[in-house]
Amino acid sequence: MLYRTVPKTGDSLSVLGFGCMRYPSKNGSIDEERTIRQIRHAIDAGVNYFDTAPVYHLGKSEPTLAKALQDGYRDKVKIATKLPHWSVRERADMDRILAKQLATLQTDHIDYYLLHSLAKESWEKLVRLGVLEFLDAAKAAGKIRNVGFSFHSNLETFKQIVDAYNWQFCQIQYNLLDEHNQAGTAGLRYAAEKKLAVMVMEPLRGGSLAGHVPEAVQKIYEESPVKRSPAEWALRWVWDHPEVTVVLSGMNNEAHIDENIRIAGSALPLSLSPDDRALIDRAKATFGQLMKVGCTGCGYCMPCPAGVDIPGCFALYNAHHLFPKDKSPRFQYIGHHGGLLNKPSNAGLCRACGKCEKACPQHLPIPRLLKEVKGDMEGMMGIIVPVLRGGLWCMNAASRVRSYFSRGGTP
Ligand code: SF4
Ligand code: SF4
Numbered sequence: 001m002l003y004r005t006v007p008k009t010g011d012s013l014s015v016l017g018f019g020c021m022r023y024p025s026k027n028g029s030i031d032e033e034r035t036i037r038q039i040r041h042a043i044d045a046g047v048n049y050f051d052t053a054p055v056y057h058l059g060k061s062e063p064t065l066a067k068a069l070q071d072g073y074r075d076k077v078k079i080a081t082k083l084p085h086w087s088v089r090e091r092a093d094m095d096r097i098l099a100k101q102l103a104t105l106q107t108d109h110i111d112y113y114l115l116h117s118l119a120k121e122s123w124e125k126l127v128r129l130g131v132l133e134f135l136d137a138a139k140a141a142g143k144i145r146n147v148g149f150s151f152h153s154n155l156e157t158f159k160q161i162v163d164a165y166n167w168q169f170c171q172i173q174y175n176l177l178d179e180h181n182q183a184g185t186a187g188l189r190y191a192a193e194k195k196l197a198v199m200v201m202e203p204l205r206g207g208s209l210a211g212h213v214p215e216a217v218q219k220i221y222e223e224s225p226v227k228r229s230p231a232e233w234a235l236r237w238v239w240d241h242p243e244v245t246v247v248l249s250g251m252n253n254e255a256h257i258d259e260n261i262r263i264a265g266s267a268l269p270l271s272l273s274p275d276d277r278a279l280i281d282r283a284k285a286t287f288g289q290l291m292k293v294g295c296t297g298c299g300y301c302m303p304c305p306a307g308v309d310i311p312g313c314f315a316l317y318n319a320h321h322l323f324p325k326d327k328s329p330r331f332q333y334i335g336h337h338g339g340l341l342n343k344p345s346n347a348g349l350c351r352a353c354g355k356c357e358k359a360c361p362q363h364l365p366i367p368r369l370l371k372e373v374k375g376d377m378e379g380m381m382g383i384i385v386p387v388l389r390g391g392l393w394c395m396n397a398a399s400r401v402r403s404y405f406s407r408g409g410t411p
Contacts, residue, residue: 001046
């Protein structure tokens with residue numbers, strides 16, 4: 001594992017940080033045993049930065065991390081968690097939330113404390129309610145050690161926030177496709193010049209840059225004499241920037257954890273060759289042309305009062321366009337969102353109330369995009385779903401009849 005230094009404090013942090021928003025699940029909830037095993041395995045391999053938040057896993061991320069950090073693991077890591085501005089109505093809420101977090105995480109201090117997902121309005125609201133005094137007091141009391149903020153807005157606002165307080169660090173969304181989005185490269189450099197450590201979230205754009213990438217992108221990667229997976233190309237691109245301190249990955253699969261740990265062992269800054277960079281530039285351009293919606297799957301827009309699974313619909317819409325020969329995204333859309341197997345959660349249910357748009361850190365025009373999804377993915381769905389549902393009903397009925405006779409006609 002490689003480590004990079006926090007400029008203002010000298011803390012040595014693993015270049016790979018564990019994002020605690022995508023733990024493995026089982027039967028609809030966190031698979032606690034597997035999560036704890038994964039977290040401890042990562043710590044044993046040198047990961048020492050864990051990023052959680054009250055909102056992750058609907059409140060279950062922090063307590064699960066606390067369980068994983070029992071048996072002596074707490075002392076080996078730095079915990080990062082966040083103040084949710086949407087839960088703050090007055091100054092006292094900040095103290096109440098922090099006290100609850102300390103209790104939930106079973107610790108007497110938070111190593112890295114962030115104001116969560118700032119944009120202009122949320123920042124101004126928190127300042128008005130006295131957040132800077134709160135941070136000063138919590139730091140003086142030893143309840144938090146380093147202060148930072150995570151960010152999803154424009155470069156101008158980012159610079160204003162960087163300049164407004166003596167932060168030790170910040171957290172930005174940064175990856176191949178977001179070089180010029182939100183804070184972007186300009187923001188990364190600005191923060192580093194001000195001696196802030198920079199933690200990077202969404203390095204793989206919610207998984208879109210890893211695994212099964214579009215054929216056109218895969219072909220570009222295969223031209224390289226150095227064989228690397230799409231995830232490795234994308235992660236190395238982020239780590240190549242010397243201004244980056246920690247790259248967070250929301251890991252939940254043992255093979256991916258081991259792959260990330262392996263890459264993190266050799267991803268030195270400025271280690272990509274000019275040929276590597278030229279190849280990545282071509283992959284970036286191709287991705288940019290194919291991706292329909294810049295949704296990261298963060299889920300901040302949920303729940304939708306009309307029942308739309310917003311990130312789910314966008315993920316399958318993107319997959320449908322990224323892999324044009326593959327029919328499965330359309331079938332999955334009908335199966336998962338069309339009401340065949342579950343309650344309907346398709347784009348066509350959107351009533352354009354606008355609630356989700358206000359919460360989206362990517363500032364996506366969600367209702368308009370959902371109209372596009374509906375037009376592209378839902379043709380014939382109104383006919384196909386009842387027909388398939390009828391087929392399923394017949395299959396179930398036949399199986400019940402078979403089972404009745406196999407028991408000799410007893411119920
Ligand atoms: S605009 Fe549509 S998708 Fe968004 S919250 Fe309202 S009904 Fe749901
Ligand atoms: S639409 Fe926006 S808020 Fe919703 S999951 Fe996608 S990026 Fe996140």
